[in-house]
Amino acid sequence: MATRPKASVVPFTNHAEGTGVAQTVTVGGDAGHVFDVDTYPAFGGADAQPSPLSYVLGALTSCNQITASIVAKELGVTLGAWTFDVQGDLDTAVMVGGEQGNANFDAVTVRATVQTDADDETFAKLQAETERRCPVTQLFQRSGLEYSSDWTRAAL
Structure with a gap:
């Protein structure tokens, strides 16, 4: 990680928590965006959310x-x-x-x-x-x- 990034660099961050193959992702920043992830049954999921x-x-x-x-x-x-x-x-x-x-x-x-x-x-x-x-x-x-x-x- 650069100690002095260029002024044009914008960091994008996410925090994720989950169990099994399902996960809830919280996007960094003040907007509070959250999205859920799952997968197809063939991959062990319930297909309850997009993969x-x-x-x-x-x-x-x-x-x-x-x-x-x-x-x-x-x-x-x-x-x-x-x-x-x-x-x-x-x-x-x-x-x-x-x-x-x-x-x-x-x-x-x-x-x-x-x-x-x-x-x-x-x-x-x-x-x-x-x-x-x-x-x-x-x-x-x-x-x-x-x-x-x-x-x-x-x-x-």
Whole structure:
């Protein structure tokens, strides 16, 4: 841990408590956000709450939308409504079966549609710069899995 972090560094903290495979996570900060996590019965859960893998894929889509909003302001374009479809293919042989290998997703595919007034060239810049600057996209891309994304521009 850096003793003198840069002024641009924002620490994100969580506190979690649980039993079995269920957990309650309290997000650090003054807002008091709390969310619950469980998993599918195949992994020992009751499927009473979303699994951590569902949250991670949700983090991917929401982080893209947040980052794109920042990038769009810099590019001078307006964004409207978004839709995302994301799929993560997980081979459970390592996690559940104990096999050797990487427990990561094998592949993640993102399909995004966004309403915007950007022209084709600016829309391509929006996508590229968003994916470059999105921390969650970078976690996926740098993890070694097969990552693909297809963004579609819709009229605003």
